[in-house]
Amino acid sequence: MNRQHSLKPTLSVDLKKKRIRIHKVTLHLLGDPEYIQLLVNPLNHTIALRKSIQEDYLAHRIRKEQLTGKNCYELYSTDFVNTLCKVNTTWDENEAYRIYGVFFQNEGLVSFDMNATIPLSKQQE
DSSP: OOHHHHTSOEEEEETTTTEEEEEHHHHHHTTSOSEEEEEEETTTTEEEEEEEOTTOTTOEEOOGGGTTTOSEEEEEOHHHHHHHHHHOTTSOTTOEEEEEEEEETTTTEEEEEEEEEEEHHHHTO
């Protein structure tokens, strides 16, 4: 990954391992929240990530100790990844994808276009 991309909000989805990786840059843009919410818009084929609160039953807690020395935070969710696969039917179930997002400061969220994914197997070639 070059320097230009390392400053952009980034999300990786590993369909085989049912894993979502949220890169540190993305969390920093959101103000290093303690809780986040992942949202899917099936009409626009987008994933959104925003800061949340403990009382939100859809929120995921960011455990800071899991970020120490790492470049990303990992979530495992079969249901969420299966939902993403239903939205984007062109994805290969044995592939992992990287998605660069756009930070909307006024809304306090990061949006990722599922149609603009980069297969990680192709990126490493």
